[in-house]
Amino acid sequence: MKILFVSGELIGSAICQKLHKEGNEVKLYIHKPDWRRCLEGVVPKVNDWQKELNWVGKEGLIIFDDVIFGEDQDELRREGYRVVGGSRLADRLENERHYFHKILNDYGVATLPSYDFSSVTKAIKFIKKNPDRWVIKQNSHISSLNYLGKNKNDVNDVVDVLREYKRRKISPVHIQKFADGVEVGVARYFNGNDWVGPVEINHEHKKLFNGDTGPLTPEMGTILWYADENIRLFTDILDKLKPHLREIKFCGDIDINCIINEEGAWPLEATPRFGTPASEIHVELNQSPWSDFLSAVSDGLPFVLDYSKEFGIAVSLTCPPFPYSPNIFNRIGNQLFPKKIIFKNLSEEEMNHIHFEEVSRLKDGAYKWSGQCGWVLHVTEKGKDIAEARDKVYKIVSKINLPNLHYRKDIGEKVMNNDLQKLKNGDGFNF
Template identity: 35%
Template sequence: MDRHNFLFVSIDGLVGDVAWRVRQQGHDVRYYIENEAERDIADGFVEKTDDWESEVAWADVVVFDDVFGHGTHAERLREEGVAVVGGTEYTDRLEEDKGFGQKELERHGVNILPRRQFTDFGEAVEFVRENPARYVIKPSGEVQNVKRLVYVGEDDDGGDVIDVLQAYEKAWGHRMKAFELQRRADGVEVAIGAFFDGNAFVEPVNVNFEHKKLFPGNVGPPTGEMGTSMFWTEPTMLFEETLAPMEETLAEEGYVGYIDLNCIVNGRGIYPLEFTPRFGYPGIFIQEEGMKTPIADLFYDIAHGNDPDLRVHRGFQVGVRICLPPFPFNDDATFVENSRNAAIVFRESFEGERPAGVHIEDARRVGPDGSAEGVTPADGQWRVAGNSGIPLVVTGRGMSMREAQAQAYRRIENIILPNMYYRDDIGDRWVTEGDKLQSWGYLR
């Protein structure tokens, strides 16, 4: 195996486990986190840097983990001849501007739901009054990652959407400068994704089911994600009718990385909702669980224009986010009292650097003196890091979804972390909804 240098560039410290995995696969890694409040994430697991630009000449591959300006950096570096896994200004806009993403799908011949972009709450309220129906409110721009602001309307006349819009204007009008109203469609929510090597999609593709609400049974506030179930497959109808038409445009852009498209499907059709042209979290950790090909090899090949050989395990994968107070909300006092620097303990000892199926998200490793400097796996203790309250993701895999699910939850039983909580039903959606997708023909 050739040894390579990988530079990971992150906004909020999301990609730490992937960086650690690449280091475990025998490569040299340096990791930069922009957000100062999150900079202790992955301390003691990988080497860190405070100036990623100065490390570019050292790197054989530069990996960006988010949008919000990273596409501009990635494009610039590619023009300079640097091997990059990351987006472009175009692909960043696909995610940041949901209206633009829908227009691009429509331009490529993909069926979409009726939607309309707004920058004025009063105008949106009048639109709903004149066009009564069930709508979904989707923030754009700065606040689009505040997932609790996504509201799925229930009233046939749109009355609840009007109430929520008026409340948002008072509470969020100073930050929520643009948003979209999209007609609600009932059906199965499922996402289709694939890696892209700058020229074409890499097969196999990934079918995944996100579990976004805080509590089991899909109730409570939206969190972004509490866990995901998935499987790798050859291209299906779901892929061919949604992502596949984007291939030529992504090749023209020179996009390199993973891209995902969340959809609602029913017996009448497939309705794409929104793009994620970057790694998903915790999706990328669960995808690692399903890969036979080392993820470092995949990154190196797609960044250098080589023909990637993505080999995967048969069957299913499940990943569960382990959370602490005050997630999914922001409350510094609660985080300090209940979660900051909490020790993560494992009931059973493990070989190597990590227990099977355990991935770090907001975690660090420190030595007996409390420092991450020079810490080793033998003398290091895992601690909660950052300020988001999502220290770990635990994964499992199996030939059936139930088998993958059972393995993930057995692994969680090995963790001792006071005040931790998680959903105990990740994977159930496939059991209840997989038959529908099969009968509608979208997985053929």
């Protein structure tokens, strides 16, 4: 099958590579400049996706992996192309948190108090009048600027962060009341008419260092497994959006991140697109051909997905400037470091568990880090329990070397030793 893969910043890179490995004719377009040198020698690339529409035709598949192409996707669907991904209104679910919460409320799903402010000054004034533990979030998937207030009665730390927002001319501002509990994601594919495939449960690890300390990152690793659709986290929250997803012609994977505590489950944000490294674990667990599955997603057809019922794990391997933007890092200094990636005695089977993001393959067969952001690659495995999955994935990770390589060694520990037990004793969410 001919597949045109249109990427913002390689969020869906693992699926793109898997489609290529399955024997499909794949052409990859990368929109954002900091990623354009990635995956050279790995997947065929093009410089202008719109010039490839005649090539892919209306029999092929066009896949979008980010929330910056919504209007293009709407237009392509009107013209009769087969499209996987969001839409203009689907993009709003992620880009405008307050809008997402309103949609949830319209379908009877309760949310935490949250507010949007057009200016930082207005946000500071509100917080001073209403002291509490407030969370500052961006209306995007840039998590490094998010901040979690530390003290319910002293909001000076939150105000200081907002003043930095003002200095950097960041607006608008979204704040949300803090809720303590276990953070869990619930996700599923939607084909424009109905759900496709199993329900997904995931636990993200967003802090840079072991023990959930340090700055926020896009993601350092994930635990993920598939669940029955009767689980309350799906029936009480995600499934409520089914009429809306049908109305906005959404055809893709949508995730809702939630906090679960003794009061129930509180939706925080939506991700109506592929996620990293959740998609890498999908590639690990899904056993049906991806071209068949995504064709059903684009065409509004049912599909019985063959998949592993084990626990999946992903560990993200990074290097500087991650998790910070290359714009605030000395790129010249970064170029002083060797960029060659060494895979030590990895078998072909072990290499199948490695998913490149900011990696290119040289003519001599060697691999190098070729990006600017430092989210280099992701390693996945699966096991009958989280402990087995952890053992297997870290054996592969130990055979990979790159100067200044960084990764967390505790992905999944808190989930298996603490969080799952809390959920079993909690509000009946059938974990």
